Amino acid sequence: MNLEKINNYPPAIKDLSLTELKDLAEELRERIVATTSVNGGHLASSLGVVELTIALHRVLDTPTDKIVWDVGHQAYAHKLLTGRLDRFSTLRRLDGISGFPKRSESPYDAFGVGHSSTSISAALGMAAARDARGGREKVVAIIGDGSLTSGLAFEGLNQAGDLKKDMVVILNDNEMSISPNVGALASFLSRKMTSDLFVRMKKDAKSILSGMPHFGKDLLNLARRAEDSLKGFFTPGMLFEAFGFDYVGPVDGHQLEDLMETLENVSRLKGPVLLHVLTKKGKGYAPAEENPALFHGIGPFDRQTGQVKSSAGGPPSYTEVFGASLIALAEADPRVVAITAAMPEGTGLIEFSKRFPERFFDVGIAEQHAVTFAAGLAANGLRPTVALYSTFLQRAYDNVLHDVCLQNLPVTFALDRGGLVGADGPTHHGVFDLSFLRHIPNLAVMAPRDEIELRRAIRTSLVAEGPFAYRYPRGAALGLPIPEVIEPLEIGRGEKLREGTDGTFLALGVGVAAALEAAERLQEEGLSLAVVDARFVKPLDSELILAEARATGLLLTVEENALQGGFGSAVLELLADQGASPRVLRFGVPDRFVEQGTQDELRQRIGIDAASLVAQVREHFAQGASAQNSRITLATGV
């Protein structure tokens, strides 16, 4: 098998014949489909770049030459061609190989990634470093048409055109982001538009020229010769050439021979070059070709039928609850509008977009713009909800602070995938939001414990006078019956859920269920723990927290967020400011990046699931007097 040969020695790809390379493409597709059907993963994007990946490794001298993937969700073939065949079955699993390129995993992974639109900037930095130290390696960035919609990509293009470093940017154009691409750039890149325009122009020119009596024929021949440059002028080449790039393409991204030849030529050119490659998302696996959005990032599926192995009939996901609830509230209030940054499916806004097309905005992969755009909407009378994955809001910190909160505008941040997300790993865990939001003045920040509280949070956010953020986890809600009337929350007010005398769990979000279960189990061991859902990280329910500090003298904070600067930190600040001195144990995400795994595995590993809480609290009480020597304990997990 060609793949096995290459696995033992990646440069062996240079010795394969064209037929063997084509067979290799089949082997790669087979392996990618087989593994993702079991593990889940980013199937459609990876299938789309199989030939491109082969061509890159065939033409370049990796790992000396640098391949910089954008987002990195399409890099499965790259992994298989660079010594990770044996471990590929562990893709996205606990202690397995990552779903994204990762420098610590392989020297072939030139740059770690997971968030989009970083490739051009990173590749340019590498090219500048190469020149500074007199190196000779080639640098190639591969960016998708969706990722190109981000401002960051254009910042990279802008500087690259100015620095004129030798580098290649490959635009992998499949006309899709996760969903079909949006925005003016998408229409500009559109194959239909460019080809229609070109054909029409050619036709018009031909009939005008051939109608001229004397020199019409000569002109027609001249025009034919000029066809290539004319085509370049009226295709996306125009855009990239304005940025100082040489534009080559479009090239069929599934024709291996042409692709290798073009890449060979392009990699010898001086200065920045943009190679435009046309690919098909999901190529080679019919269900993914037919439904690339579903197979963008998919859970385990039956590879014969393409049917997703879902837990149908279970409770709705938090994402679905959010989407349905926002629709209900939008029906009653015409000022309610929703914004997504290229993730209408992921954030549960597809139904909203159909129901209220005029009140729904997909801004592309442009989180910073999404937030400032929302600020503009709010400044002019609307009630925008910006629905983003928590991890992607990290991009827009200043926009939240400067454009929304400083002006106290009523913008809502609906932060999906708050906490540990699972298989996507450290690039995607939403475990920093409570820390990076809670110090911003005017912003209320809360984490609902279940779907009823999420509905209440949504309702509250739309009547709040200023900005409001709520974050909720990836995955299924608890399946609670939804009351007919959803009451808004009192901002800054927690709720005591369980009485106890030996200590108090102060929890929020998914931590509440874990604390309740732990308290229940500890009761059986003779320990009486109260449980409070703090709800808000800001404003804190200081009254309730101080009362518990006085009543039980032991506070156990539980959060699925970084311990640094998170909820537990906020409690400590409150206690210090008030001169209160209960014993405090903090449970949360330790000061390191958490790897991939299922959410349950990760919670267990860092010690915030119910069983781990029980064990740690039991140990605390067992230690008795010696533990009293230190007043604050960090529960850091293993």
Ligand SMILES: Cc1ncc(C[n+]2csc(CCOP(=O)(O)OP(=O)(O)O)c2C)c(N)n1
């Ligand atoms: C900053 C950021 N926002 C959103 C995402 C989620 N996301 C991952 S891939 C993707 C679509 C990328 O489209 P494209 O670059 O065209 O790649 P394709 O999947 O089409 O190959 C999106 C929106 C992300 N990874 N990073």
Ligand SMILES: CC(=O)[C@@H](O)[C@H](O)COP(=O)(O)O
């Ligand atoms: C690569 C990327 O950023 C997205 O595709 C992300 O992996 C989606 O995550 P969910 O599966 O949680 O929607």
Ligand SMILES: [Mg+2]
């Ligand atoms: Mg794309």
